[in-house]
Amino acid sequence: MRILLTNDDGYHAPGLKVLERIAAAFSDDVWIVAPADEQSGAGHSLTLTRPLRVRRHADKRFAVAGTPTDAVMMAVAKIMADTPPDLILSGVNRGANLGEDVTYSGTVSAAMEGALAGIRSIALSQVYSRDGLGDAVPFGVAEAWGERVLRPLIDAPMTPRTLVNVNFPAVAVDAVKGIRVAPQGLRDYGRLKIVTNTDPRGYDYHWFALGVTEHRPGSDDDLAAVADGHISVTPLHLDMTHAASLAMLERAYR
Numbered sequence: 001m002r003i004l005l006t007n008d009d010g011y012h013a014p015g016l017k018v019l020e021r022i023a024a025a026f027s028d029d030v031w032i033v034a035p036a037d038e039q040s041g042a043g044h045s046l047t048l049t050r051p052l053r054v055r056r057h058a059d060k061r062f063a064v065a066g067t068p069t070d071a072v073m074m075a076v077a078k079i080m081a082d083t084p085p086d087l088i089l090s091g092v093n094r095g096a097n098l099g100e101d102v103t104y105s106g107t108v109s110a111a112m113e114g115a116l117a118g119i120r121s122i123a124l125s126q127v128y129s130r131d132g133l134g135d136a137v138p139f140g141v142a143e144a145w146g147e148r149v150l151r152p153l154i155d156a157p158m159t160p161r162t163l164v165n166v167n168f169p170a171v172a173v174d175a176v177k178g179i180r181v182a183p184q185g186l187r188d189y190g191r192l193k194i195v196t197n198t199d200p201r202g203y204d205y206h207w208f209a210l211g212v213t214e215h216r217p218g219s220d221d222d223l224a225a226v227a228d229g230h231i232s233v234t235p236l237h238l239d240m241t242h243a244a245s246l247a248m249l250e251r252a253y254r
Helices: 014-023 068-079 106-116 140-155 222-227 243-252
Strands: 002-006 029-035 054-058 061-064 087-094 120-126 162-168 178-181 192-198 204-210 230-237
Touching (some): 002 068, 014 029, 061 068, 087 106, 106 120, 106 162, 120 140, 140 162
Parallel strands (some): 002 029, 002 087, 120 162, 178 230
Antiparallel strands (some): 054 061, 192 204
């Protein structure tokens, strides 16, 4: 099995090294094509207004000066065109990709691009418990549970053009309660924070930050699963049509 690894934290991110060790349990034919620099929040964007540069770091190891979507496109259509991957793994992201995060996430979007190309694709993220950790985010749960989570997903008969989003909780390895298949949740938009300060020249600047998500007892979604100490496994699809509204809108135009 040929596996392609990518991410949105960049080629040198600690989580990508974790993912490489996880992938080694399944294959010795592992490729990396990842963004050269961090692209968190890039979503499913691709680069159209400037050329892309690719740097080869080693055999089967490449960095792309672009977005996660650029990296997957470059891998599938150029770098690995003659030897396409059987599986794409994106991550392990530093931080959660839960609820509506999937619409912003470069990690999930890289898996979306793989799904569009007809390749089985899985996004993996490690939740952490407090801000300011930087590269000190602990990936112990992802490392300990990664192979166990992936093995059924690699063999499952997935519907074409779907992907799977996995989130590892911010708990000690021995405190993980197990794996829970859960639907995508939705947070309160009020968690958005904008930090404002003034630069040395006297001009204001603004920095987006995200507040803590409150746990909602009784919910069965991915947010609740991770808050309860479970690893969440969420299947996603790319058809964004709201089927229930089709008939209503058809009537509106009669």
